[in-house]
Amino acid sequence: MKYIDYYETLGVPKTASDKEIKQAYRKLARKHHPDLHQGDAKAEAEEKFKLINEAYEVLGDPDKRAKYDKLGMNWKAGDEFNFDPSNMDGGYTYTYQGPSDFDLGGFGFSDFFANIFGQDFARSRQGGGRTRRANRKGEDVDAEISLTIDELIHGVEKEMYLSAPNVCAACEGQRVTQRGVCRACGGTGVTEDTKTVKVKVPAGLYPGASLRLKGLGGKGYGDGPAGDLYLHIRAAQNPSWQIDGSDLEADLMIYPDQAVLGDKVQVPTPHGQVQLKIQPGVHAGQRLRLKNKGLPKGGGTFGDLYLRIRIDIPKDQSEEERELYRKIHELRQTAKAD
DSSP: OOOOOOHHHOOTTTTHHHHHHHHHHHHHHHHHHGGGOHHHHHHHHHHHHHHHEEEEEEHTSSHHHHHHHHGGGGGGGOOOOOGGGOOOOOOOOOEEEEOOOOOOOOOOHHHHHHHOOOOOHHHHTSSSSSOOOOOOOOOOOEEEEEOOHHHHHHEEEEEEEEEEEEOOOTTTSSSSTTTTEEETTTTEEEEEEEEEEEEEEEEOTTTEEEEEEEEOOOBBTTOOOOOHHHHHHHEOOOOOEEETTEEEEEEEEEOOOHHHHHHEEEEETTTTEEEEEEEETTTOOOOOEEOOOOEEEEEEEEEEEEEEEEEEEOSOOHHHHHHHHHHHHHHHHHHHHO
């Protein structure tokens, strides 16, 4: 049997999660559905569509996937077979001829769809009737939301535009109908609707956190409940502060006399103004830490704000000030001579 890398077929790494595999399959199934192509492109799409479904049949099932990872194309043979793809040559092919006419090289139509779509569909092709799947829970939706520093700290209510998967009404989520692969959903079992939802983000969320919003995912089928919305939180870029996890960093500009003699300055933070004491003798590049003045990091705690010292020369110096600098320069020159 010719070795086929199903992970490569779906464009996912071997470490891909079940959700990532499902998402990759749906994307490719829509792209290569034969009904979306014409002429020579249709024939090419048919081949790709079959291979994509074949790969998902295996990788979409945890037990089959584990056997495939161990045995390769002979995953059906059992654990006693020692698989080595380098010893294999030859191959097998099957050709898609239409929604209800398959030549699978001895592998019958019902067997093919039973493996991919389940026995309920196979029985329906043989006159046994199709089992309706009522009351299916809607699919969960993952989305990313970018929040400003102020929104992370204090919370916010936002409107979001989401693309939510719904169970396909034409095939009831089974990916096939009596005529073959469902044309309404492209064999993915779901259709997508765009909707607007209002999301209330609580105060104190941190970058990397996830927020579950029950019932805001895809619609359920029949009397099934809607899925959930999982919001993955990230921090929006800010012109005043650099973000590093839950810590913030910014430049603090001071004058030479403040660096030499020390001073007290007012510093803005996401939590309001604070007075900072600069110790005498600070130098450019030194970082001062303001504890708990950064972003939330869970458990009611906050990261820190780091201020990086930069020393600037005032542009509007008086002649008296320049004279003092000249005296300082002369003192340094004298010290070097000694």
